[in-house]
Structures are given as C-alpha cells and as structure tokens.
Amino acid sequence: LSSVTIPSGVTFISNYLFMDSRALTGLTISSAVTGIGISSFANCYAITSIDIPDSVTSIGNSAFNGCSSLTAVTIPSNVTYLDDYAFQHCSGLTSVAIPDSVTSMGRQAFGWCGGLTSVTIGSGVTSIGKEAFRGCICIVSITIPNGVVSIGGGCFAYCRFLESFFGINKYI
Numbered sequence: 001l002s003s004v005t006i007p008s009g010v011t012f013i014s015n016y017l018f019m020d021s022r023a024l025t026g027l028t029i030s031s032a033v034t035g036i037g038i039s040s041f042a043n044c045y046a047i048t049s050i051d052i053p054d055s056v057t058s059i060g061n062s063a064f065n066g067c068s069s070l071t072a073v074t075i076p077s078n079v080t081y082l083d084d085y086a087f088q089h090c091s092g093l094t095s096v097a098i099p100d101s102v103t104s105m106g107r108q109a110f111g112w113c114g115g116l117t118s119v120t121i122g123s124g125v126t127s128i129g130k131e132a133f134r135g136c137i138c139i140v141s142i143t144i145p146n147g148v149v150s151i152g153g154g155c156f157a158y159c160r161f162l163e164s165f166f167g168i169n170k171y172i
Contacts, residue, residue, distance in 0.1 A: 002046075008032045013040045015060065022046060031055045036063045038083075045069055048092070052076050059086050061106070068092055077101050082109045084129065091115050100124040105132050107152065114138060121145055128155055137161060 003026030006013060010030065015037035018024060025046045031053040041047065043066040050064070054076040062085040064070065071092045075082070077099045084106035087093065095118035096110065104127040110116060112135035119133070123145045130152030133139060139159050144151070156162055 002026065004028070006030050006033055011035070013037055015039060016042075018044060020044075029053055029056075034058070036060055038062060039065065042066050049073070052079075054078055059083060061085055062088065065089055075099055075102070080104075082106055084108060085111065088112055094118065096120070098122050098125060103127070105129050107131055108134055111135055121148075123147060126150070128152060130154060131157060134158055 001021050002023050005028040008030045011032050012035045013033060016039050019039045019042045022045050024044045027047055027050060034055050035058040038060040039062045041064050042062050045068050047067050048069050049072040051074055056076050057078045059079055059082055061083040065085045065088045068091045070090045075098060078101055080101055080103050082102060082105045086109050088108045088111045091114045093113045094115050097120040100122035101124055102122055103124050107129040108131045109129060110133050111131050114137050116136045117138045119142050125145055126147050127150040131154040133156050134154055135158045137160055140161050140163055
C-alpha cells in the first residue's frame with residue numbers, strides 16, 4: 001500500500017487503520033473527515049507531507065507518531081486539542097504552526113521531533129502538556145502566548161539549543 005485517498009463518504013479515520021503501513025507515501029484526506037483516530041497513521045515512515053483538511057476538529061493520541069519522514073504538516077484551524085503523542089517522533093518536521101483554535105496540547109505532542117527548529121504557538125493555547133517538546137534538540141527560541149496558564153513538567157527537556165523564551169517570564 002503506497003497511496004491512500006480517504007473518500008468523501010468517510011467522516012472519521014478509525015483507530016489504528018493505517019498503523020505500520022511503512023510503504024505509504026501518498027495520503028489524501030477528504031474534506032468530509034472530522035476526526036483522526038488513535039494511532040491512525042502511526043509508524044507510516046514514508047509519508048513526507050500531510051494536508052489535513054479544515055473539517056478535522058480532532059487529532060487522536062499518537063495519530064502520526066513515528067512518521068519520521070514527515071517534513072510538512074498543516075494543522076487545520078478547527079482543531080481545538082492536540083492529543084498526547086500526536087506528532088511524537090516526527091523527526092523530519094522542521095517547523096510547525098499551531099493555530100489559534102488549539103487551546104490545549106497533550107503530553108509529548110511534539111516530543112522527540114529532533115529536526116524541529118521553528119514553532120509558532122497560537123494565541124488560543126492556554127495549556128501545554130507535560131514534555132510537549134521534549135527532545136526537540138534543534139529548537140533555538142520559542143514564543144509562549146500570554147494566555148498560557150499551564151506548562152507541564154519537562155516541556156522543553158533535552159532542548160539543548162533553546163536559548164530564549166518569549167513571554168515565559170512568569171514561569172521562571
């Protein structure tokens with residue numbers, strides 16, 4: 001299986017549906033899809049980019065965990081929560097923009113994304129989960145929105161090049 005098109009009749013991508021489909025390179029998700037289940041695309045090592053349609057409101061636990069060739073992802077503006085481990089071990093990701101609609105990021109949402117250098121966190125985020133960016137060794141700086149009231153322990157553990165936080169003075 002190297003290419004998948006999710007047809008317009010599908011509204012939810014089931015848990016574990018394409019997990020470990022290591023040859024999967026092409027992925028088209030229809031605009032009828034509103035949710036991506038637990039580990040739906042986990043360990044799909046060959047996927048390089050994902051265009052998640054605006055219709056999606058939820059990205060499940062470990063949905064794209066281990067997609068190590070993933071270099072680009074667009075998180076739609078209707079997503080309100082990034083579940084635990086959603087993009088963990090996506091070591092090919094270099095930048096990510098978390099839209100203003102997201103209010104909460106789960107545990108290790110981007111943990112161990114070693115290639116991640118640029119992170120934009122939307123103004124709607126109020127809670128950043130434990131170890132959300134753990135092991136993102138290439139992040140140099142990050143801006144935390146003023147509305148953030150909770151940052152989980154170890155959020156930036158092993159981010160050895162992180163030189164500056166903007167907007168985080170109230171947490172130090």
